[in-house]
């Protein structure tokens with residue numbers, strides 16, 4: 426039996442999670458697995474209920490689960506950047522509390538969605554398929570920050586700081602993943618300016634010695650941002666710091682057509698992981714039944730693969746998603762001429778029936 430802590434969250438979170446649970450029900454029946462769900466609050470809904478974004482009870486239940494499945498958190502209701510409690514603190518808190526230092530964000534262009542990519546045909550070529558490996562519990566997100574007074578005015582600071590062991594473990598993850606893919610790692614940093622990047626680069630090069638079958642190169646972050654739109658096919662695995670990975674993974678998602686398609690996995694030392702779509706809570710379309718549930722459904726597939734070691738079952742979900750796209754069904758975000766427009770529920774049902782076939 427696999428124990429899953431489910432965080433529906435805010436905005437479109439509940440809708441897309443409901444579709445994902447329908448898909449997991451098929452996996453249950455078809456392969457005779459048992460999933461036990463515990464529904465917990467985090468983000469804006471937890472602020473409303475408890476006054477804090479990440480209640481202790483939520484952390485406890487997540488820690489005692491095999492995986493966390495999360496919809497999305499946040500929304501304009503709680504959007505006060507100066508506020509003491511913010512929904513995003515739930516995400517950072519969970520990543521830290523569960524030790525999820527490695528964030529995998531695959532950027533894969535599904536062949537039937539070529540038209541949804543903003544890139545020109547000749548740039549897409551025979552397809553885009555790379556994976557951003559983002560360090561998730563260090564760097565400027567978790568470094569010392571504060572405010573003080575200098576020369577009679579207020580100043581604010583955040584600190585980018587990495588230790589050798591933090592870089593080493595994420596680099597190892599990147600090389601291991603590359604081994605199972607096309608054996609190429611591109612490490613992204615700003616070593617021409619930042620001391621933390623110079624350490625990053627040295628450590629990645631050291632780790633590379635144990636992976637002579639994998640090619641390593643380095644790019645500066647500004648150049649990497651450019652190369653993703655200029656020639657995305659050069660990439661296999663991109664490994665980078667917390668903040669650079671945050672930015673690059675949004676860019677990567679866009680070249681594949683829609684952020685509504687991209688899953689993500691956050692993993693650590695053990696088997697426990699947190700699985701969530703790469704997109705946010707999309708408050709503008711919440712409750713309308715038009716959100717794309719595929720990124721969350723594909724995140725559940727990653728959960729089966731990385732936390733439960735159920736490769737066949739994961740592939741079953743991924744194949745069903747491909748089939749539905751090949752059959753021409755689209756939610757609004759990936760809609761193009763001549764395709765069949767469907768809503769959130771219908772899209773979930775289509776994946777379910779493709780799996781039952």
Ligand code: IPM
Nearest residue numbers: 499513514516517671674703
């Ligand atoms: C993401 C999000 C979060 C991040 C925010 C909401 C804290 O943008 O998961 O990419 O920056 O990590």
Ligand code: MN
Nearest residue numbers: 671672674675
């Ligand atoms: Mn982000």
